[in-house]
Amino acid sequence: MKLKEAVKILRSKNAGVWHITIDIVFKNKGLYERAKTRLSRDYFCTLFNRKSVDYFECDGINTLKVSFLRDAAAGSISDTDCLGANFYIPLLDVEI
Amino acid sequence: MVKALSLMGQLGYGYNKDSFIKAIDEGVDYIGVDAGSIDSGPYFLGSGNMKANYDATRSDLEFPLITALNKKIPFIIGSAGYAGSDEHLSKFMEIVEDIAKDNNLHFKVAVIHSELDKDVVLDLLKEGKITSYEGNPPLTEDDIKASTHIVAQIGVKRFIESLERGSDLIVGGRATDASIYAAYPLLKGCNPALVWHMAKIIECGALCAKPASPSDALLGWIDDEAFYLKPPNEMRRCTVDSAMAHALYENTNPFVIEEPDGTLFLEDAKYEQFDERTVKVYGAKWRERERPTFKIEGAKRSGFRTIAIMGVRNPDMIAALDDILGDVRQQAENRFGNSFTLNFRQYGKNGVLGSMEFDGSLHEIGLIVDVVADDQSFAHKVCSVVKSTLQHYDYKGRIATGANVAFPYSPAEIDVGEVYEFSVYHIVEEDLNDYFRLEEIEF
Numbered sequence: 001m002k003l004k005e006a007v008k009i010l011r012s013k014n015a016g017v018w019h020i021t022i023d024i025v026f027k028n029k030g031l032y033e034r035a036k037t038r039l040s041r042d043y044f045c046t047l048f049n050r051k052s053v054d055y056f057e058c059d060g061i062n063t064l065k066v067s068f069l070r071d072a073a074a075g076s077i078s079d080t081d082c083l084g085a086n087f088y089i090p091l092l093d094v095e096i
Numbered sequence: 097m098v099k100a101l102s103l104m105g106q107l108g109y110g111y112n113k114d115s116f117i118k119a120i121d122e123g124v125d126y127i128g129v130d131a132g133s134i135d136s137g138p139y140f141l142g143s144g145n146m147k148a149n150y151d152a153t154r155s156d157l158e159f160p161l162i163t164a165l166n167k168k169i170p171f172i173i174g175s176a177g178y179a180g181s182d183e184h185l186s187k188f189m190e191i192v193e194d195i196a197k198d199n200n201l202h203f204k205v206a207v208i209h210s211e212l213d214k215d216v217v218l219d220l221l222k223e224g225k226i227t228s229y230e231g232n233p234p235l236t237e238d239d240i241k242a243s244t245h246i247v248a249q250i251g252v253k254r255f256i257e258s259l260e261r262g263s264d265l266i267v268g269g270r271a272t273d274a275s276i277y278a279a280y281p282l283l284k285g286c287n288p289a290l291v292w293h294m295a296k297i298i299e300c301g302a303l304c305a306k307p308a309s310p311s312d313a314l315l316g317w318i319d320d321e322a323f324y325l326k327p328p329n330e331m332r333r334c335t336v337d338s339a340m341a342h343a344l345y346e347n348t349n350p351f352v353i354e355e356p357d358g359t360l361f362l363e364d365a366k367y368e369q370f371d372e373r374t375v376k377v378y379g380a381k382w383r384e385r386e387r388p389t390f391k392i393e394g395a396k397r398s399g400f401r402t403i404a405i406m407g408v409r410n411p412d413m414i415a416a417l418d419d420i421l422g423d424v425r426q427q428a429e430n431r432f433g434n435s436f437t438l439n440f441r442q443y444g445k446n447g448v449l450g451s452m453e454f455d456g457s458l459h460e461i462g463l464i465v466d467v468v469a470d471d472q473s474f475a476h477k478v479c480s481v482v483k484s485t486l487q488h489y490d491y492k493g494r495i496a497t498g499a500n501v502a503f504p505y506s507p508a509e510i511d512v513g514e515v516y517e518f519s520v521y522h523i524v525e526e527d528l529n530d531y532f533r534l535e536e537i538e539f
Contacts, residue, residue: 009341015348017134017393017518018232023344025337048452056350061340067348069231073518075137077398077437077468080450082137090452 003094006031012087017074020084021067024091032062035096039064047090098281099124099317100294101328103160105301105310107131107173108148111156112329115302115313119328120163124315126280127164129156130273130299131188132175134393142244142395142516144183154191161195165203165264172255172266172276179393180210180270181245188267189537196539203265206258209533210247210269212392216531217246217520225526229391230348232521239519243394246520251356251388253529255279261536269532270393272355273299277316286318289382292360294323296353297342297377304342305332322378324370333373340367356391358384390528394520399437400472401512402479406486406501408461413500416491417442417461424485428478436469436478463501468515479509 004010009025026032041055044066056065075082101124104111108131132140132147140147148156164171177184185207192205217240220226226235240246247270256279258266268276277295282288294316297304302312305327314334315326325334343362344350353360361381370376408414421440428438443462446453465482469475487499494500 008337013346014135015346016229016391017138017521018229019348021344021346021348023341025341025344054348058350063344063350065344065350073138073232073521074134075139076517077515078439080441080448083135086448087452089449090454 001096002092003035003096004092006035006096010088010091012084014074014084015067018070019067020070020087021065022088022091024064024066026062029062031096032064035064038096039094044068048087097317097319098284098286099315100277100280100298101127102277102298102301102314102316103127103129104156104313105130105299105303106133106148107156108152109156109311110152111160112312113159115327115329116160116163119313119315120167120169122315122328124169126170126172127160128172128174128276128298130175130276131173132178132180132184132270134179138395138516138518139514141179141181141247141393142397143514144181144245146184146187147178150191153188154195157191158195158199161265162199162201165201168264170259170264170266170280172268172279174268174271174273174276176267176269179245180247182209182211183245185209185267185269192265192267193539201539203539204263205265205267205537205539206261206263207535207537208250208254208258208266208268208271209535210250210271212246212248212528212531214240214243214246217392220524220526225524226392227523227525229521229523235520235522239396240394242396243519244397244516246392246394248390248392248524248528248532249356250532251275251390251529252279252282253357253388254532254534256283257534259283263536274355281318287320288358288384289360289380290318290323290378292353292355292358292382293343293362293365293377293380294318294325296360297325297339300342300345302327302329302332304338305334306338307332308338322376324374324376326374330373334375336367336369336375339375339377356385356388358382388527388529390524392520392522392524394518395516396519398515398517399468399470400475401466401468401515402472402475403467403510403512404465404479404483404503404508405505405510406463406465406483406503406508408463408501409459410496410500411459412493413491414458414461420486420489420491424482424489427485428482431481432478436467436475438478438482439466440464441466472511472513476509476511483508
C-alpha cells in the first residue's frame with residue numbers, strides 16, 4: 001500500500017525559517033502501526049539526504065512527525081520553496 | 097469563564113463579517129488577531145513593507161474595531177504591519193489613525209515595539225547570550241551589521257501591562273501568535289496550561305475548523321477544567337482531528353511548544369467532541385521559565401533581481417539542457433566575472449524539489465533565468481545576455497535555427513527589485529522585555 005492511501009493528512013511546512021516539518025496523520029491505528037514498522041529515523045535521513053532528523057512517533061494520535069534543517073533559510077536566493085510546503089512529495093508513493 | 101474571539105488567521109485576508117457579528121452577539125471578552133508572520137519570506141522584514149496593503153488591512157480592521165470600541169471589548173493585534181519593525185508599526189498606525197479620524201472615534205492605543213537596536217544585539221552576541229535555533233548556523237557580527245531590521249518575537253508581558261493600563265486597542269510588534277491570545281485570560285487568572293494551549297490553536301482562526309479557512313473566525317473559551325473551540329460560522333465545525341492536527345502545525349516537535357515565557361507540553365492533552373461543532377481540550381502542562389528567552393529575527397538586503405521566463409519544448413534541447421546551461425553560465429562568468437548569482441529554475445524538471453526530485457519524465461520545461469546582483473541595472477544586463485545566449489545557443493544536432501526558447505512576455509527581462517534574505521533567526525537567553533517600548537497614544 002502506498003503511504004498516500006494510508007493517511008488523512010500528509011503535509012510539509014516551514015517551522016520557522018530554518019526547519020521543515022512533515023506531519024503524517026494516518027487514517028487509523030492499524031495503518032499507523034504498519035507504517036511504524038517500515039519507516040524510521042534512518043529512512044527519513046536517507047530519503048531527504050540529511051545527516052540527522054528529529055523523528056516522533058505520536059501513538060495517541062496515529063501520527064508520525066519528521067523535522068529537519070533546510071539547506072538554506074526560507075526565501076534565500078537558492079531556495080525553491082519559500083513555505084517549505086512541498087517536501088512531502090517524495091513520500092507519496094512510499095510503500096508501507 | 098473567559099471567552100476569546102479570533103477574528104481570522106491573518107489580518108488582511110478578508111474576514112467574515114457575518115461570523116464576526118454572530119460571535120459578538122454571543123458575547124466575547126476580548127478580540128485578537130494576528131497580523132503578521134515570517135511565512136512569506138524575508139522581503140517584508142527586510143524592506144519594512146507591509147504584506148497586506150493599506151486597503152486590505154483597513155477593510156479588515158475598520159468595522160471590527162469600531163464594534164469593539166462601542167462594546168468596550170479589548171482588541172489585541174500582534175505582528176502588526178506583518179514583520180514587527182518600527183516601520184511596520186508606523187505604517188499600521190497610519191491606518192488606525194485614519195479609521196479614528198474618519199469615524200470620529202476616541203480611544204486609547206498601546207503600541208508595543210519589538211525592533212531591537214543593532215548595538216544591543218551586537219552586545220548580546222559578545223556576551224554569549226545568543227544561541228542557534230535548533231541547529232541552524234551560529235550568528236555572526238556580520239549578520240547583525242548587514243541586517244536592515246532585527247526584531248524579537250515578544251511574549252505576553254507587555255500585552256498584559258497594556259491591558260492593565262486600560263488600552264482599548266493594543267498594536268503589538270512582532271509577537272508569538274499565542275501571546276496575542278494568552279494575555280487576557282492570564283490576567284484574569286485562568287489556568288496557564290489551558291490558556292497557552294488554547295492560544296496556540298486559536299491564533300489561526302478557522303484554519304483549525306472543517307472546512308478550514310484562514311479568513312473566518314473562531315471562538316475559544318476557558319472554564320475551570322478545559323477550553324473549548326467553536327467556529328461561529330455554522331457551516332464549519334471543530335473536530336478532534338482538526339484541532340489536534342492544528343496543534344502539530346508549524347512546530348518541529350509535536351509535544352513541546354516553546355514560548356518566551358515558558359514551555360507547553362502536549363503529551364497528555366486530551367481532545368473530546370463536546371457537541372457537534374465544539375471541541376473540548378484539557379490535559380496539557382505548562383512550565384513557566386524563570387527568565388524569559390526570545391527568538392530574534394533579522395533580514396538583510398542581498399541585491400536586486402532580474403528574471404526572464406521562457407519555455408523549452410524541443411526534445412533535443414531538453415535532453416542537452418544541463419550541458420547547455422552549464423556552458424551558458426560559464427560564458428556569463430567569463431564575461432562578467434562572479435559578481436552576480438545566477439540560478440536556472442527548471443519547472444517541469446526539478447524546479448520545486450531540486451536535488452530531491454525523483455521523477456525523470458518531462459516533455460516541456462519552464463525555465464526561469466534568475467539573476468541577483470548588487471544593482472538593478474547590472475542584474476538586468478547579465479539576465480539579458482544569458483537570455484540571449486540561450487535563445488541562440490548552437491547546441492549539437494540543432495536543426496531549428498529560429499530561436500531555442502519560447503518567450504511569453506515582451507520584454508522578456510523583468511526587474512523584480514530588491515532581494516532580501518534572512519540573516520538572523522536565533523535565540524536570546526536574556527530578558528528583553530525592557531527593550532520592548534510601550535507607547536501610549538490617545539485619539
